[in-house]
Amino acid sequence: MKANYPSTTLMTGSTGFLGNFVLRDLLNRGRRVVAVLRAPLAERRERLLKVLEEIGLDVRGCVISGQLVLVEGSLPDNLPAPTWGRTDGILHNAASLELFTNGDPQGDPYRTNVEGAKAVTAWADRHGVSDILAVSTAYTCGWNSGVIPETFHEPQPRFQTDYEKSKWLAEILFHQWSQQPGRTLTIFRPSFLVGDSQTGYTTQFAGFYQFARLVGVLKQQYHEPGNGRSTYIPLRIPGKGDDVQNVAPVDFVSRMIAEIAVRPEYHGRIYHLTNPQPPTNDLFKRCYEEYFGLHGGFFAPADEVVGQCTPAESLLWDQYHLLTPRVVHTPRFDTSNTQRVMQKLGIAFPVLDRDRILMLLDWAAARNWGRNTGGRKLDPARLVHSRRSRSEEIEKNKP
Ligand SMILES: NC(=O)c1ccc[n+]([C@@H]2O[C@H](COP(=O)([O-])OP(=O)(O)OC[C@H]3O[C@@H](n4cnc5c(N)ncnc54)[C@H](OP(=O)(O)O)[C@@H]3O)[C@@H](O)[C@H]2O)c1
Numbered sequence: 001m002k003a004n005y006p007s008t009t010l011m012t013g014s015t016g017f018l019g020n021f022v023l024r025d026l027l028n029r030g031r032r033v034v035a036v037l038r039a040p041l042a043e044r045r046e047r048l049l050k051v052l053e054e055i056g057l058d059v060r061g062c063v064i065s066g067q068l069v070l071v072e073g074s075l076p077d078n079l080p081a082p083t084w085g086r087t088d089g090i091l092h093n094a095a096s097l098e099l100f101t102n103g104d105p106q107g108d109p110y111r112t113n114v115e116g117a118k119a120v121t122a123w124a125d126r127h128g129v130s131d132i133l134a135v136s137t138a139y140t141c142g143w144n145s146g147v148i149p150e151t152f153h154e155p156q157p158r159f160q161t162d163y164e165k166s167k168w169l170a171e172i173l174f175h176q177w178s179q180q181p182g183r184t185l186t187i188f189r190p191s192f193l194v195g196d197s198q199t200g201y202t203t204q205f206a207g208f209y210q211f212a213r214l215v216g217v218l219k220q221q222y223h224e225p226g227n228g229r230s231t232y233i234p235l236r237i238p239g240k241g242d243d244v245q246n247v248a249p250v251d252f253v254s255r256m257i258a259e260i261a262v263r264p265e266y267h268g269r270i271y272h273l274t275n276p277q278p279p280t281n282d283l284f285k286r287c288y289e290e291y292f293g294l295h296g297g298f299f300a301p302a303d304e305v306v307g308q309c310t311p312a313e314s315l316l317w318d319q320y321h322l323l324t325p326r327v328v329h330t331p332r333f334d335t336s337n338t339q340r341v342m343q344k345l346g347i348a349f350p351v352l353d354r355d356r357i358l359m360l361l362d363w364a365a366a367r368n369w370g371r372n373t374g375g376r377k378l379d380p381a382r383l384v385h386s387r388r389s390r391s392e393e394i395e396k397n398k399p
Contacts, residue, residue, distance in 0.1 A: 121177040194248070
């Protein structure tokens, strides 16, 4: 039997880390979703159904009832024809998370993120869709500092990575599209995502997890059995103890996206889906020390550490190129639009305190930091490329 659903959302990127949670939350709110999956469809479909079940929703019934329609397509060239009937809105969540181009300025991340955004707006125009919700990133602010507003960042900021620039270019394209009367654009800007705040579940093991894994390696290398549980490793940590790292649990971000998506009265704004009380570097340091059994780290000016590391420091800071600039550049995000919706709907931010950070670490460590678990892994080629080019790129892009 085919149920009648009030609204249909075309969604990209539902097979990704955030997309899995957003799809679950949209379906739980009764939304009909047409999810665009890359080929091979059968393989992506099976993985999607498995992950959704792991995060608490058996969607086979939704597929049978027609609440969830799975179609093949990809960006930028292969969005599907609307064989499912009317589309009320597009939730564009797909992106390439490549930090830098591989020397090809037409390649990723630009191809998926910028050409993909053009393709989404063209598809909307072709099929009479006037409501686009796009997932961006809080770091379209680039090197801008101070309080980052929930507005478009113009003039163009200086960026740390091609990824940030590609997401900024996409925002501007969507903004231009929305200037025609009758069109509505909503932009979601999450900061760094970590696992589910209640369970720890994640399928993405970059950033926070990648760093934690390196701390674990450091411990293994310097641990002397017989010297007690806590290993003394004196090393400098670039940055200040009271600087913050803006990480946000994936379930909070997905819930906000879904709640706003199903309520047109909240569309048409930019939302910073960031942590209103981000953990300090010092809290992270204490959690890592406690979890892995270490002491001896101390904060030092970044320019005294990066590039002039001891062997122990090298393990963390030479290989941890991917997040080093974010350790030393920590803007604050205005969240007025987001707070208004949270207050209206009675949503609280799940504070990342010691217990929650240890729970996230524990969940990921038990899955061997995403290795051998079928989680979404970083492409090793991408890592090698990023490592090689990272220092040059950061230097070049510094303000
Ligand atoms: N993760 C974070 O910390 C973070 C922070 C801020 C903002 N965001 C934003 O949040 C969104 C989701 O990110 P995520 O972390 O969930 O990324 P992810 O796990 O890498 O997922 C990316 C999704 O996009 C799809 N995709 C990639 N290239 C595509 C293409 N050319 N055509 C069609 N689909 C394509 C992927 O499909 P396949 O499954 O087929 O690969 C997947 O569904 C992105 O817009 C990202 O910029 C993420």
